[in-house]
Every structure is written in structure tokens, then in C-alpha cells.
Amino acid sequence: MSAKSETPNPETPGALWRRNLPVWAALMALLALSAWAAYWPFGRIDTALGFAIAGVKTALVALVFMQLKHASGLVRIVAACGLFWAAILFTLTLADVLSRMVNR
Template identity: 85%
Template sequence: MSAEAESKSTETPGALWRRNLWVWAGLMLFLALSTWAAYWPYGRIDTAVAFGIAGVKTALVALVFMRLKHASGLVRVVAACGLFWAAILFTLTLADVLSRMANR
């Protein structure tokens, strides 16, 4: 185990709470933003804005709470595959929504 990994694993509870509190506050901010965006009439870009906000929230959770920044290479590859699969699903969902809007 490297010295950096040991220092992260022996992080004091106060430092852990301070770091996680900022991320939690950011997630709450993006939650409020996505709630506001759900009621704002953007038109055709509405779904893309919602997916963008969801992507930012996903990145925050993955980097901070899942600790992917300090994970091994295999864990990063598996997480990247999961995100790639989620991107495929989001793209297909967005294509379906946009194709239905074109037929209105």
C-alpha cells in the first residue's frame, strides 16, 4: 500500500465530513437545479439538459464517494464500462424522445 493510500485510509472523521459535506451540498444544488429545469419550458433541449445534470451528479458520486480517483486500474476500467453502458442507454433514450417530438 502506498503512502498516499495509507494517508487516505487514515483520514480523520472531521476531514472526511468536511469533504463529503461539500460534495453533498453540490449534489443538493444539482438536485434543485434539475427540479427547476423540470418545470422550465426549454422546448426540445429539455431532456438533454436533464441528462447533462444527471451526468454531473454521477461524476461527483463516482469520483468522491466511490473513490475512483484513487482506485486500481481494474476498478477504473469496470467503472468506465458501466458509465459507457449508461451512456449508450441515455443516448438511445434521448433518440427515442427526440424522434417522438419530431412527429408532433
């Protein structure tokens, strides 16, 4: 009886470049878009546009570079908990800022 060793198949450098280069280019384009949007007067939609761009960048990093698409269930749960905690921090920060604006 032969025991098969389950070693992960390392990707070749060419395969890594083919996978990561388009994602890097997309992240650079989104960076340019967010910098452009920061100086363009969109009015009330500025914040929503910034959060949407940040969400797309976060999804790209999580799915491609962190490889959450192929990760185990526990790793996915830990990543989801991190996002949940970040949402709590954003909510508390926004509540503080909005409460200070009311007292003016």
C-alpha cells in the same frame, strides 16, 4: 530488517465531513436545479439540460464517494464498462421511443 505494514490511513471524522459536506451540498443544489428545470419550459434544450445535470452529479459521486480518482486501473475500467453499458441501454430505449413516434 523490519517489514513495513502498508495499512491504509483511516481518515478522521472531521476530514470526512470536510471532504463530503461540500459535495453533498453541490448534489442537493443540482437536485434543486433539475427539479426546477423539469417544470420550466425550455423547449428543445430540456433533455440536454437534464443529461448535463445528471452527468455532473454522476461525476461528483464517482470521483468523491466512489474514490475513482485514487482507484486502481482495474476498478476504473470496470466503472467505464458500467457507463458504456448504461449508454447502450439509453440508446436502445431512445431508439424504441423514437420509432414509436414515427408511426403516429
